[in-house]
Amino acid sequence: MATDIRTSELKEPVDVAEYLFRRLHEIGIRSIHGVPGDYNLVALDYITKNGLNWVGNCNELNAGYAADGYARVKGMSAIVTTFGVGELSAVNALAGAYSEYVPVVHIVGVPSTLSQRDGMLLHHTLGNGDFNVFANMSRQISCAVAPLNDPHDAAALIDNAIRECWLQSRPVYVTLPTDVVQKKVEGARLKTKLDLDFPPNDKEKEDYVVEMVLKRLQEAKNPVILVDACAIRHRALEEVHALVHTTNLPVFVTPMGKSAINETLPNYGGVYAGDGSNAGVATRIEAADLVLSIGAIKSDFNTSGFTYRVSQLNTIDFHSHMVRVRYSEYPGVRMNGVLKKLVDKIQTGDVSVHPGPVPNNDIPHSEISSPSPTITQAWFWPRLGQWLRPKDVVITETGTANFGIWETRFPEYVTAISQVLWGSIGYATGACQGAAMAVKELDRGQRTILFTGDGSFQLTAQEVSTCLRNKLNPIIFVINNDGYTIERFIHGMEDAYNDVQPWNYTSLPLAFGSPASEHIALSVKTKDDVEKLFSDEAFATSDKLRFVEILMEKDDAPQALKLTAAASAKTNERKE
Structure with missing residues (x-):
């Protein structure tokens, strides 16, 4: 009876599943990857009803890889699996998305809240009455977890999960019990678009960091720019491109940063990966007295076995969570705002430019x-x-x-x-x-x-x-x-x-x-x-x-x- 009273108080009641898929549609997702299973079947009925396409993969692992590829082109993606057997098949792919900062919404159809409360001996379980074990596994590879067990907070949990997925550029984990799929939430919330803007940096701290970076850049005799994957994943390419065009500095990419920069630019110099670099690149970068390193991921395969030879004393690191100038770290200062202000402050003649190598597609x-x-x-x-x-x-x-x-x-x-x-x-x-x-x-x-x-x-x-x-x-x-x-x-x-x-x-x-x-x-x-x-x-x-x-x-x-x-x-x- 309480549920009926609450539903009657909603201005524009909509089903939980409809709310979820309408939010996914709002942020630009048009196709949902995944595999059907009995705990998600009723939820799947809402996909085409809300202007989305059901892809239907051959298995959950493949669906996870596909969702990762879709997100890298489209900006964000979603996958639907079923409890236990389905979601665990996708865990490898979702762990990869977490590792590489790819935003994927993982929706798992789970047994009803009543079955979970009673600890029923259901299929796809470990037979021990623990219905949280799989969620606890996925919690380690998700930046937010949203158990939609109660329609009272389901809409808020959905909104928060999607926002965190976008802002942190990592997977989120959403569980949808079979008896909650058709419960009602406030649909009037859908009239207010999700706020996906990055929180601004503290102005005083950001201005200070910009001045520190600008000072080092003006002092440098032979600076270069090195762009890596997190510049792509954390949506800083617009600011990076502005910096490249404004300074005309030689710009290079890492293997994971490939395609972050327009490779037809005259100041594009090639791929830097330590000993595995394109011809002439390692010599040029390692001779620089300042490297503006944007979004670096210095993993073994990204550096040809840790063969970078760039001193931190000659490096300024720009990241989504901090900026590091030499050995001084400034936590909580996101690179996007710093790069934008840096471009605005740079004057013609401020930067010393020495051309780098010019890569080509000449066959040896x-x-x-x-x-x-x-x-x-x-x-x-x-x-x-x-x-x-x-x-x-x-x-x-x-x-x-x-x-x-x-x-x-x-x-x-x-x-x-x-x-x-x-x-x-x-x-x-x-x-x-x-x-x-x-x-x-x-x-x-x-x-x-x-x-x-x-x-x-x-x-x-x-x-x-x-x-x-x-x-x-x-x-x-x-x-x-x-x-x-x-x-x-x-x-x-x-x-x-x-x-x-x-x-x-x-x-x-x-x-x-x-x-x-x-x-x-x-x-x-x-x-x-x-x-x-x-x-x-x-x-x-x-x-x-x-x-x-x-x-x-x-x-x-x-x-x-x-x-x-x-x-x-x-x-x-x-x-x-």
Whole structure:
């Protein structure tokens, strides 16, 4: 009776599930990834009713990867799983999103509040009456947890979770009990848009930090800018671009920061990754007397095995939670505001500018002069840069593709997606599906292009099926180099545990139910084959899914991968 009295007091009552999905629609999400299960089925009915598309993935892990890829293109994403068995399958992907600052709303359909109260022995439980155990697991990889057990606070919890997901750029965890899905909340709240603006820095503290940065910048004789992934994830690119254009300083990116900067700019210098850097880059950066490091993530794979040689005495670090000038830290000062004020205060002639190296997509002379028709890593990645087009979305798996793409200079407005820090094998194929869905929704004439190895592809190959089901048309390049190449270079070059079963890759679209007339599948085995493919305008602009197998040698890898793998092997062998 109490519920009825409360509902009658609502101005515009709406169901909890409707409120949730309308809020997701409000922030720009149009597709929901996930897998159905009996604890989320009634909630799924609300998706299409509220202007959203249900993707329907082949498993929850793939759905999590896809949600990650979708969010990196669209800004934010959502995934729906079921209690226990479903949500745990997605945990690896959500942990990767947490690690790499990707905002994903994870909605879990859970047993009714009555069943939980009574500790019922239900399926998908551990059989011990503990209904919080899975939420406690996900709490470690979520920036907010919203148990929607009571309609009294459900709307507020939903709003807070979505806001925190956006502001912290990390996953949030929302549980939706079966008996709460259709309970009523105040729909009038929906008339007020969510406030997604970053809280402003303390003005006095921000002004002081700006003056400190400006002073160091004016004193420097040879400054440079280095942009990393958190500049992308924490939405500081507008301020970064303004700084790059205003100062005209040489600007570089890290592997995780690839595509953060327009690589056609005359002051773009290439990729810095310590010993694995593009030609001339390490020398230029390590000789600088000031490095403006924006959004740095100094992980092993992002630094070619911790081979950075930049002193903190010559560094100013800009982050979402603080700014560090040399060894002085200023917590609570977000980089966005500091960078904006810095640009406003810089005057012509304030900054000393010495040009850096100019990267290109020239194929190494040794590859040009080689009579061998074999497709090599050293030849392919610069050649790819000549084929890519503005606005392409390029996904690379952690492996030869991710390290190879360092040698590819992008045209303007390219979006690069990779998972350098978390590095979960198979990520890229799932992320490709999500990215392709986001690209389809944006409808800006972009291409979605995936590069993944055969070993990685075998983990999540089912997402080709999901692409076909949703009429997506990515270009998928599977590098067939006979197994787990990055693992071979770390340990076990010839060992059986790094082998995989050879597949008939080009037959997979057919196996997944696509008529031959509705996709393109082919295999390229030589450099001439690649040249013919890259000169084929019909292939480049087709609206069909394109699936390409590229044959490469199993003992061939980008130089940066070899260096990083060797460093990783040494790290693994460390002893007391």
